[in-house]
Amino acid sequence: MHKDMEKEYLLKGITAFKRKFTVISPEYKILALSSRFNGIKESETIGQHCYKVFHDRSSPCKNCSVKMALEKKKPALTPQSVNSLDLDEMPCYFAYPIFSGNDIEAFVSMDFDLPTRGGLEENLQRSNALLRNLIQSSVDCVIAADMKGKILIFNDAAVEVFGYTEDEALNTLNVRDIYPGDQAFEVMRKLRSGEYGGKGKLKLYYTDVISKNGETIPIKLNASKIYEKGQKIATIGFFRDMREEFRIKNELENTQIQLLQAEKMSSLGKLAAGVAHQLNNPLGGITLFAKLMQEEYDLEEGAKEDLGRILKDAQRCRDTVKELLEFTRQTRHLMRPHDVNHAISRTLFLLESQTLFHNIEIVKDLDDSLPHVQSDIQQLNHLFMNIILNAAQAMKEKGRLTVKSSLMPDGNRVCIEISDTGPGIPEDILPHIFEQFFTTKEEGKGTGLGLSLAYSIVKNHGGNIMAKNKPGQGTTFIIEFPIADKGNEGEESGDKI
Ligand SMILES: Nc1ncnc2c1ncn2[C@@H]1O[C@H](COP(=O)(O)OP(=O)(O)OP(=O)(O)O)[C@@H](O)[C@H]1O
Numbered sequence: 001m002h003k004d005m006e007k008e009y010l011l012k013g014i015t016a017f018k019r020k021f022t023v024i025s026p027e028y029k030i031l032a033l034s035s036r037f038n039g040i041k042e043s044e045t046i047g048q049h050c051y052k053v054f055h056d057r058s059s060p061c062k063n064c065s066v067k068m069a070l071e072k073k074k075p076a077l078t079p080q081s082v083n084s085l086d087l088d089e090m091p092c093y094f095a096y097p098i099f100s101g102n103d104i105e106a107f108v109s110m111d112f113d114l115p116t117r118g119g120l121e122e123n124l125q126r127s128n129a130l131l132r133n134l135i136q137s138s139v140d141c142v143i144a145a146d147m148k149g150k151i152l153i154f155n156d157a158a159v160e161v162f163g164y165t166e167d168e169a170l171n172t173l174n175v176r177d178i179y180p181g182d183q184a185f186e187v188m189r190k191l192r193s194g195e196y197g198g199k200g201k202l203k204l205y206y207t208d209v210i211s212k213n214g215e216t217i218p219i220k221l222n223a224s225k226i227y228e229k230g231q232k233i234a235t236i237g238f239f240r241d242m243r244e245e246f247r248i249k250n251e252l253e254n255t256q257i258q259l260l261q262a263e264k265m266s267s268l269g270k271l272a273a274g275v276a277h278q279l280n281n282p283l284g285g286i287t288l289f290a291k292l293m294q295e296e297y298d299l300e301e302g303a304k305e306d307l308g309r310i311l312k313d314a315q316r317c318r319d320t321v322k323e324l325l326e327f328t329r330q331t332r333h334l335m336r337p338h339d340v341n342h343a344i345s346r347t348l349f350l351l352e353s354q355t356l357f358h359n360i361e362i363v364k365d366l367d368d369s370l371p372h373v374q375s376d377i378q379q380l381n382h383l384f385m386n387i388i389l390n391a392a393q394a395m396k397e398k399g400r401l402t403v404k405s406s407l408m409p410d411g412n413r414v415c416i417e418i419s420d421t422g423p424g425i426p427e428d429i430l431p432h433i434f435e436q437f438f439t440t441k442e443e444g445k446g447t448g449l450g451l452s453l454a455y456s457i458v459k460n461h462g463g464n465i466m467a468k469n470k471p472g473q474g475t476t477f478i479i480e481f482p483i484a485d486k487g488n489e490g491e492e493s494g495d496k497i
């Protein structure tokens, strides 16, 4: 075949080859190009710098394949940076030197967009970076560990909740250490069992974890095993810190109990007000006529004494009515300094005449010089009423009730101890007595709200309450309140009861 024809076929072949095909000098000048360059006129490109024409730059590109081929004196391939994670679309440039003897005369450069090993790796790195970013910025704690418990991922949220740095977690921590006791084995057992969300999965599991400073944190866990070629290689867990959610839930439940109790007390108050109204009139009559008889009739000594007794008892009835009204009075909740002894005495005064207390000896050991406590008197009444009633019920209406008040040695708190000679509280029950609806009484006899209300009242007042217990020798409830700050009198409280 004629040489010219051969050249012509070669050129046609290059054109038919659907690639951007250029011949570039070692000075980066375009010597020839195929007709695959849309919008670029051949006449305006020949002799121009390739970086200017193709990339509008004033110097060679950083990852130029021609530059690399020039340096290495052998063919070079460079991937172009793209923002897509689509692995099929990784464009590369390929430069092949054209030698003239030992010197490079020019380069053949061609674009190339089939995935290559280099491109795959680069994309893999990019997708890894994206995944790492997703994990790091997750609101839930993300922790992954290998099958020996060595931690592989510990994201920012985990750093915040657990208090370890990422470095500490990856190098010194074992995933078992973040669980209390053998809880880690329990999680693994559940993951294995397949009963908690499918094989190798654990869904919505509530448990505790332990932070670096030893704090127990309630969490909700979703976890799964990671498999590679059928082999378990790691576990990953998504932990949600439940502290805030539980706090809000608790607050809501407390409010509900307080509302329930308020309803109970409110109907009791209405009843008491009605009874008091009905009693006050006849009591007034009894007192008036007894006094008239004393004054207007010349009575024997014995009859006078009897009238005196009638007057005394009528007065006692009026006091009871007054205290009852005071006790159940519906007022806005007002925090002001109150004498705790007074609240205790009023409660005892109302209770001691009840049949429940007839065979109970009441021992009062109240410190008269006790500083006042910033408190809501209604709440104090309810608090003591609940604890004293429990004591009487526990003693089965027979025994000794001791109420003691004192200033604590630090001088900042008052302490009230209410002891009974009942059977005491069994050790397994003791941790639950302040829980709402916890009762050991038969149905209809107890709602299990008394002590949970007492607990929330004490907490509302910045105090503490605990039960000490000697089975067989009775129970002592110990309540501590901070004393009133003198500059803080008469402050209205938004707390409800
Ligand atoms: N002084 C005490 N001695 C022994 N057990 C007690 C004493 N006080 C409380 N308890 C136990 O604690 C439980 C919870 O008491 P709480 O006052 O909350 O509810 P309750 O008395 O059962 O019902 P409610 O007070 O609502 O009528 C009681 O059922 C009882 O088992």
Ligand SMILES: [Mg+2]
Pocket (backbone or CB within 6 Å): 386, 389, 390, 446, 449, 450, 451
């Ligand atoms: Mg009770």
